[in-house]
Amino acid sequence: MKKVVLASVLIASFAWCSGVPAATDPLYQKECASCHFGYQPALLNKASWEKVMGSLSEHFGTDASLGKEDSQAILSYLVRNAGNGKITTGNDTTRITLSAYFKRKHREVPLKQILQKEVGSLSNCMACHTTADKGSYSERYIVIPNYGRWE
Numbered sequence: 001m002k003k004v005v006l007a008s009v010l011i012a013s014f015a016w017c018s019g020v021p022a023a024t025d026p027l028y029q030k031e032c033a034s035c036h037f038g039y040q041p042a043l044l045n046k047a048s049w050e051k052v053m054g055s056l057s058e059h060f061g062t063d064a065s066l067g068k069e070d071s072q073a074i075l076s077y078l079v080r081n082a083g084n085g086k087i088t089t090g091n092d093t094t095r096i097t098l099s100a101y102f103k104r105k106h107r108e109v110p111l112k113q114i115l116q117k118e119v120g121s122l123s124n125c126m127a128c129h130t131t132a133d134k135g136s137y138s139e140r141y142i143v144i145p146n147y148g149r150w151e
């Protein structure tokens, strides 16, 4: 009995550290996963998603505006599934990559690996996290282009 409890605690904490629920909403996938992959809702908190969705006409140097209905439906999906734990704590910006947690986790990634043309910036999660689209960021599935597995 004890063993079973311990095993499930381990599995639960493992899943929590390296993963977030996948972004499955079809409208979100259609509208928000064309220029970049669909960042999972749990990667930002409610305040951040409100800022992102409130400024789509000036979205990181591009215009990502949507009609009112689609925009409201997506905002509601994002807010319903927003993060509220260690990944998003203290981050009320529009960027996942500016959270303290994110910066800490990527501190050891050499700049030349990030700036190479196959990656470009840390916002390009899929370039290194081969399973990012499934919400899985486990170190086991990290492959840096031209450098290989992360160990």
Ligand code: HEC
Pocket (backbone or CB within 6 Å): 031, 032, 033, 034, 035, 036, 039, 044, 052, 056, 059, 060, 062, 063, 064, 074, 094, 095, 096, 097, 098, 121, 122, 123, 124
């Ligand atoms: C027309 C292209 C385009 C569309 C459509 C688009 N984005 Fe973006 N998005 C960008 C660009 C460009 C960046 C900046 C990437 C970078 O800095 O490398 C970005 C960055 C982001 C970031 C910040 C990532 C980071 O650096 O932490 C979030 C969050 C985001 N987009 C959410 C959305 C959402 C939500 C939608 C749908 C409503 C959306 N995007 C649709 C082009 C787009």
Ligand code: HEC
Pocket (backbone or CB within 6 Å): 017, 018, 019, 043, 096, 097, 105, 106, 108, 109, 113, 114, 119, 121, 122, 123, 124, 125, 126, 127, 128, 129, 137, 138, 139, 142, 144, 150
């Ligand atoms: C240049 C490659 C690269 C890019 C791009 C990148 N990461 Fe990472 N990421 C890593 C590496 C390498 C680690 C492991 C770092 C370590 O353990 O020191 C990591 C760790 C993580 C972790 C912690 C995993 C764990 O089990 O502790 C999360 C979560 C994560 N990244 C999310 C993201 C997200 C979300 C994006 C995009 C917004 C992203 N990463 C972009 C390379 C990258």
